[in-house]
Amino acid sequence: xxxxxxxxxxxxxxxxxxxxxxxxxxxxxxxxxxxxxxxxxxxxxxxxxxxxxxxxxxxxxxxxxxxxxxxxxxxxxxxxxxxxxxxxxxxxxxxxxxxxxxxxxxxxxxxx
Amino acid sequence: xxxxxxxxxxxxxxxxxxxxxxxxxxxxxxxxxxxxxxxxxxxxxxxxxxxxxxxxxxxxxxxxxxxxxxxxxxxxxxxxxxxxxxxxxxxxxxxxxxxxxxxxxxxxxxxxx
Numbered sequence: 001x002x003x004x005x006x007x008x009x010x011x012x013x014x015x016x017x018x019x020x021x022x023x024x025x026x027x028x029x030x031x032x033x034x035x036x037x038x039x040x041x042x043x044x045x046x047x048x049x050x051x052x053x054x055x056x057x058x059x060x061x062x063x064x065x066x067x068x069x070x071x072x073x074x075x076x077x078x079x080x081x082x083x084x085x086x087x088x089x090x091x092x093x094x095x096x097x098x099x100x101x102x103x104x105x106x107x108x109x110x111x112x
Numbered sequence: 113x114x115x116x117x118x119x120x121x122x123x124x125x126x127x128x129x130x131x132x133x134x135x136x137x138x139x140x141x142x143x144x145x146x147x148x149x150x151x152x153x154x155x156x157x158x159x160x161x162x163x164x165x166x167x168x169x170x171x172x173x174x175x176x177x178x179x180x181x182x183x184x185x186x187x188x189x190x191x192x193x194x195x196x197x198x199x200x201x202x203x204x205x206x207x208x209x210x211x212x213x214x215x216x217x218x219x220x221x222x223x224x225x
Contacts, residue, residue, distance in 0.1 A: 004155070040218075042217040043156070090155050090156070103157065106154075106155055
C-alpha cells in the first residue's frame, strides 16, 4: 500500500550490527505496529504504538526497540542483530476506533 | 503459544473449485475475526471480516463461516481462480481497547488453471 512505506526494502547485515528499519505513513492514523513474518509462524507483533507518547511491547519484543518520532513515523531497531532475526518485517497502521490494519510492503532482513 | 490455529498450511485447488481454510481460537474475549490476503512481495491486505453476532458473511466469492460455540471460523472461496493464489491469514482480536490482531500461521493457496 503506497500510503504506508518502509525503508529499506531489503537489507543484508552481519551479526552484532545495529540496524534501523523505518516506517512512514500518510494515512493520518494514530496507531502503528511492527510485525515479523516467518515461514510457518505467521505474523507476530513486536511493538505497537497508539500515539506518539504511547509505546507497548508485543509478543516478541526481546532484542528489538522502537521509536515513534512523529504521528507518521515509527522506526524499529535491532541493537545487535543476530541470525535468528532474519525475517520479513512489516509495519502497519490503523485508525482509532477501527480494527482494520493497513500494511506496508515489508523489509526483508538477512543477518549473516 | 499460538492464540489462533490455522489449517491447512498449504492448499492446491483446481480452477473453479472451492477453497476452504479453517481457524480456531481459544480466547472468548475475541470479537473480531478478519481474513488477510497476501500476494508475493506485498504486505497483507484485509479481505473480509466478521463479528460474532452473525454466523456467516459473504462478499462476492468469499464467505466467512463462524461457529461461536466451537470457537472456529473458516474462509470459503467459491469458483477459485488462479488470481486467488496467495497466502491467507486468519486473525482475531477484541474490537475495543488494546485491539491487537493475533494472526494464524497462514495458508498458501495455489489455484491450478
